[in-house]
Amino acid sequence: MVVLMSQTSSISGASDTQVPDPRRWLTLATVALAQLMVVLDATVVNIALPAAQKDLDFTNGERQWIVTAYSLAFGSLLLLGGRMSDLIGRKRAFIIGLIGFAAASALGGAAQSFGMLVGARALQGVFGALLAPTALSVLTTTFTIPKERARAFGVFGAIAGAGGAIGLLLGGFLTQDLSWRWNLYINVVIAIIAVIGATIFVHTPKRQGARPKLDVPGTLLVSAALFSLVYGFSNAESDGWNSPLTWGFLGGAGVLLIGFVIWQRAASHPLLPLHIVVNRNRGASYASVTIAGAGMFGIFLFLTYYIEEILRFDPIKTGVSFLPMIGMLVLAAQLSTNVFLPRFGPKIMVPFGMTLATVGMFLLTRLSVDSTYAGNILPALLVLGFAMGSIMPASIQTATLGVDREHAGVASAMVNTSQQVGGSIGTALLNTIAATALTSYLTAHAPTSHTAAAIAQATANAAVHSYTTAYWFGAAFFAFGAILSALLFRRRGHGGSHVAAPGQETHHAQHSAAEPAEPAEPVIAH
Known part of the structure; x- marks a missing residue:
């Protein structure tokens, strides 16, 4: 049986006195x-x-x-x-x-x-x-x-x-x-x-101390920034990257986000206390969720198109075809959080999951119009399921670990925001990439015959080419995520994984503009 013992007595003591x-x-x-x-x-x-x-x-x-x-x-x-x-x-x-x-x-x-x-x-x-x-x-x-x-x-x-x-x-x-x-x-x-x-x-536990105030200027700044960011990427998907609206909203989002950060440093009751984000492990977790959200988009959207349009599965059969991935994800999530994460920490688990996802996306790039579900799609889904089960639980748990109770809501919101922004980026980029690849393929491989069968075959080939191109970029997302998470997450023994319960974050760290001090690494004993 694995027992976690903190080297920081104040934290372990607080944990012991809490009644679940x-x-x-x-x-x-x-x-x-x-x-x-x-x-x-x-x-x-x-x-x-x-x-x-x-x-x-x-x-x-x-x-x-x-x-x-x-x-x-x-x-x-x-x-x-x-x-x-x-x-x-x-x-x-x-x-x-x-x-x-x-x-x-x-x-x-x-x-x-x-x-x-x-x-x-x-x-x-x-x-x-x-x-x-x-x-x-x-x-x-x-x-x-x-x-x-x-x-x-x-x-x-x-x-x-x-x-x-x-x-x-x-x-x-x-x-x-x-x-x-x-x-x-x-x-x-x-x-x-x-x-x-x-x-x-x-x-809901009883509130201790005065009720915090809402940061109205910060709320307006970040809401406008996130609106502009999501709209900018959505507009890129529909109108293209050359649209003035696309770059206008994306540029405006950048300006508003800078203004939001400046205001949060000065606000007496900040909407998002910056120590939550600049903490290396939390920052790495939010980045990992964003990258996973962007990469996962290609799995569901383009693979659904492939299964329905190329393999001719009906909607129910298409949904059933994803069940092995779900089963593998659930298995990996339980193994990750109960066995591997306490032992190895997020610095090992998240890059491992990102690397595995890169392999899964690479397998999808091998699809052709003659591929089969059992021989070509199922192995990729199993790999990707285990990968996401290694990335998401570890990232989400680390992103909210040790946050003071009064900031638990906004720290949790950052997880959802990261996933939403990642999905928006993935939607815009991968759709644009796939559409460009489709057009280029049809231009370079125009059917020599104008019969319905020849046109249908050329269209199918172009569609599969566009999907596999998107998978290559999805693989690049995950490969970048593997490198970034390996660099950002702290090593074991350097605050890489601590066991402080919510509400036990050190108070001197909460108001520091620099990266906050963290509890010492827990010792794992058998």
Whole structure:
């Protein structure tokens, strides 16, 4: 049995005196359900889009706003949502987020027009920005025993990594056998169960000290910056990188982010205390989540296209084809958090996962129009599942470890923000790269015959070429992530992994502009 003993007596002593919440595992089930709802929503709505477009009669150009409306609201308000959970209490914020998300989903499911559906999706994003970081911060403050915390974050990380693939399966079933509207109505069912669980099981400790104040200027700066960043990448996906709107919003995001950092250094009640981000392990974790989010986009989007368009799988069969990846991800997440992370730390586990993901993406670059699922896709999915199960739980757990209780919400929000920004970057870059590769291939390999069969074959070859080109860049993302995480995460014995429970971060570090001092490395004894 592995026993973790801190070399810092004040921290180990504080841990020993804390009494674990007897309802903590039921709290985990409730939080996991809420997280699954948020993660599922993005994928199931994508599956429902063609049917919704036909039913509500909107154009291909308008279609992107069903996705963009959500991502803009969600991405720009995440830090505010995380801070609100610190201000009004995590249980209250959690329940408000659940009810609001369910109401917005019901509105979208009942939509009779394009505008109504877009408005409902934006409203989903608003409440999702409150719900997602609150769910993670509830987990952060509930599990204070290192071994149990590892198990809890293993479950949470597995859901964060596998939710998209589960959404493909669920979305295919709902769209094919029921209606596209049930891709939104299903959230109401999940939210009702989660609200009941939150009311009974989620516990919010009493606040100690004065209630913190909301940093209004900081909130406006970072919300505008994140809005501009997400919109800029979304515009690049639709209008291209030469669009003035693309570079205008991306440049504006850079200016606003610089202004936000300057203000946070001077603010008496900063929205995002900079010690949270400049801590090397947390900074490395946020960077790893961003890179993994960007790389994972290529797996789900382009592989879904390949399976449906080249292999001719129906939506349900396409969803089922991702199940082996989910199973491997869940297995890896449990092994990582319970066995490998306590022993080796994030400096080994995250680069290992990134390297494995690079191998998985390389396997996908070998696909052709004649490839098979069992012989070519399944091995890559198994490798990628184990890779993501090694990256996500370790990064998420390290990103929230040792954060003071009053900052748990905003620190958790940074995890979601990193994932959202990574997804936006991946969407814009990989879609642009794939579209360019498709055009170039068709230009260079125009069919010599104008028969329908020759044109179809050339189109299929071009599509596969565009997908494999995107996989090469996805592999480059993960390779860069392996190098960066290996350089940034601290070595064992240098603060690389400590066991301080939330709320036990050293106070002298909290107000330092430099990198804060960290608890000593725990000793692992058998």
